[in-house]
Amino acid sequence: MENSKLNEEDIRFVARFYDPLKMDTSEAWKKLKLASVTEIKYHSVLYRIASVVAVLIIVIGCISVYLYTNHDKQDWIIVTTDGEHSLVYVLPDSSTVYLAKEAILKYNKGDYDVRSRNVELSGKAFFEVCHKEESPFIVKTSIAGVQVLGTCFQVRADLDTTSIFVDSGKVRFYNKKYPDVILEAGEGAYAVKDGNIKKDTNVDVNILSWKTNIFCFRDTPLPIVIKKLEEVYGVHIINIPQKDYHLTSSFHDISVSEIINLINEALDIHLKIEL
Amino acid sequence: MELTVKEFEHFYRCLYRPLGMYVLRYTENIDDAEDIVQEAFANVWDKVSSGEVISDFKSYMYRVVRNRALSFLQSSPYELSEEMIQNDNSDEVEEEQIYIAERDARLWTAIDKLPAQRRKIFLLAKRDGLTYAEIAEELNLSVKTIEHQISKALKCLRDKAVKIYTFFFG
Numbered sequence: 180m181e182n183s184k185l186n187e188e189d190i191r192f193v194a195r196f197y198d199p200l201k202m203d204t205s206e207a208w209k210k211l212k213l214a215s216v217t218e219i220k221y222h223s224v225l226y227r228i229a230s231v232v233a234v235l236i237i238v239i240g241c242i243s244v245y246l247y248t249n250h251d252k253q254d255w256i257i258v259t260t261d262g263e264h265s266l267v268y269v270l271p272d273s274s275t276v277y278l279a280k281e282a283i284l285k286y287n288k289g290d291y292d293v294r295s296r297n298v299e300l301s302g303k304a305f306f307e308v309c310h311k312e313e314s315p316f317i318v319k320t321s322i323a324g325v326q327v328l329g330t331c332f333q334v335r336a337d338l339d340t341t342s343i344f345v346d347s348g349k350v351r352f353y354n355k356k357y358p359d360v361i362l363e364a365g366e367g368a369y370a371v372k373d374g375n376i377k378k379d380t381n382v383d384v385n386i387l388s389w390k391t392n393i394f395c396f397r398d399t400p401l402p403i404v405i406k407k408l409e410e411v412y413g414v415h416i417i418n419i420p421q422k423d424y425h426l427t428s429s430f431h432d433i434s435v436s437e438i439i440n441l442i443n444e445a446l447d448i449h450l451k452i453e454l
Numbered sequence: 455m456e457l458t459v460k461e462f463e464h465f466y467r468c469l470y471r472p473l474g475m476y477v478l479r480y481t482e483n484i485d486d487a488e489d490i491v492q493e494a495f496a497n498v499w500d501k502v503s504s505g506e507v508i509s510d511f512k513s514y515m516y517r518v519v520r521n522r523a524l525s526f527l528q529s530s531p532y533e534l535s536e537e538m539i540q541n542d543n544s545d546e547v548e549e550e551q552i553y554i555a556e557r558d559a560r561l562w563t564a565i566d567k568l569p570a571q572r573r574k575i576f577l578l579a580k581r582d583g584l585t586y587a588e589i590a591e592e593l594n595l596s597v598k599t600i601e602h603q604i605s606k607a608l609k610c611l612r613d614k615a616v617k618i619y620t621f622f623f624g
Contacts, residue, residue: 185557185612193475193561194580196484202562204470207488208463211495261459 212261254288265389272296272309274316277390279303303335305346305390323370326351333387342369342379344386352376392432398425404442405450408435415453424448457502457511465511466495471562473519476547476555480523490526494518516547516555557615564614568607575600576607 258278260266266278272292276284282302291297296308296316308316308327318325320336323343330348334341343352344367353359354370360378362368367379367386384395389411396404401424405416412435424446430438439450470491477487498508498518508514565573578584578592579600586604590597 185561185615189554189558190561190608190611191580193558193565194577196478196482197562197565197577197581198484199566201484201488202471202474204467207470207492208466211466211492211499214496 256286256288258284270296270298272311272314274309275307277305277307279305279389300334301336303333303389305331305333305387307331308348322372323352323354323376326353333390339372340369343367344379344382346387393430394438395429396426398427400425401446408438416450417453418449418451420448457508462499462502465515469512469515470495471559472552472555473515475558475562476516476551477519477523478558479555480520480527486526490522491519494522512552513546516552517545520547561611561615564611567614568610572603572607575603579604 258266258268258276260278260280260282265280265282268276268278268284270276270286270291271288274296276298278284279302282300282304284304285299286297292311292314294314296311296314297319298317299319301320306316306318306327308330316327318334320334320341322336322339323341325332325334325343327348327350330350331346332348332350333344333346335343343350343362345362345364347364349364350362351359352362352368352370354374354376356373357370357375360368360376362378365382367382368376369379370376384397385393385407388394388407392411394407401419404426405419408414409416414435416439426442426446428441428445430441436452439452442448443450473491473494474484474487477490478484481487481490494515498515502508565576568576575589575593578589579586584592586597586600589595590600593600
């Protein structure tokens with residue numbers, strides 16, 4: 180089946196089409212990657228044309244022919260990021276959304292901020308909403324909804340759970356069937372499909388680290404520290420000692436390798452980032 | 455996502471050129487071949503991003519590009535040879551054809567790596583069909599030199615095209 184002999188014909192075929200500028204795999208990959216961080220706009224303009232034509236000509240008052248069009252503009256915007264990076268997106272009302280990697284945000288530009296500001300989310304994102312009394316900001320996920328007036332909070336919409344953490348302000352967190360919950364700054368909650376909404380009694384102090392790059396550890400067991408760093412920076416850490424170490428330290432916006440160095444110094448261990 | 459971006463990139467880099475060479479057999483046009491392969495990957499990327507799981511990624515890609523190549527040919531004034539229509543009946547792309555595509559891809563890469571002058575001479579002979587005498591005159595070199603360059607090029611290509619190891623193309 181496999182001819183290990185390369186004959187003239189085979190060589191000529193490839194040579195015939197050979198072009199040093201074509202078939203550049205790296206270039207092609209870059210183009211494909213670029214296409215995945217896009218803002219896809221859907222336009223669908225619905226026209227309703229009604230025309231009435233008078234059959235009978237009535238002496239007193241004629242029925243005239245009129246044509247009117249009714250535009251109902253739908254202008255859906257979908258914002259997503261590729262698997263590696265987070266994205267900052269500014270909505271038309273200046274509210275800011277920080278999308279974590281692989282999150283997807285959807286909203287209809289046509290009626291955004293008309294009577295309310297509605298967005299749909301899957302994945303994880305942090306919102307900074309501009310205060311607007313007359314136009315409530317609503318985030319809808321497959322499982323729950325969040326209504327706010329103006330505040331900063333994080334929503335994480337997975338397949339079967341939507342969780343929320345409030346950084347400042349107040350939100351109303353609700354589900355189709357169950358009574359809704361008002362959450363304040365520092366509080367978190369989660370909603371499961373067809374389940375109750377439960378307040379999070381043990382909110383992870385570092386729940387926003389992916390966005391803020393600020394970590395706060397207080398007598399935290401080393402395995403948990405490592406897990407958090409791996410999760411936020413997408414690295415794999417090795418040389419973890421068996422002994423029971425705890426870390427009390429906070430890190431503000433420094434690189435993961437610096438953090439590892441500092442931890443190694445503090446605990447006299449030899450953690451390494453696997454390349 | 456079942457497939458991470460890194461894993462997808464790995465598949466992409468390994469399959470891009472072989473798939474291109476495979477489609478080239480149908481389209482006989484390099485730009486069309488690249489377009490078809492790129493569109494296929496974009497389409498599969500969307501599927502994977504929305505949670506679809508693909509087992510045996512490589513076979514899947516070959517089937518996808520074969521179908522795209524065939525519909526491309528059908529919608530343009532090209533003639534489908536009897537061979538091509540026959541091959542379409544089986545669902546799987548035959549091992550033999552995949553082997554040939556991979557070998558052609560290694561050949562392409564090997565041509566990339568030839569030193570500039572040698573590659574030029576090689577292409578004048580194998581692509582443009584010039585005789586050694588004509589090439590010698592064109593480049594102001596002796597026929598012996600041309601012979602030597604061609605034989606070195608062929609040896610290098612044969613070595614590289616036939617070896618069975620995987621490496622990233624391009």
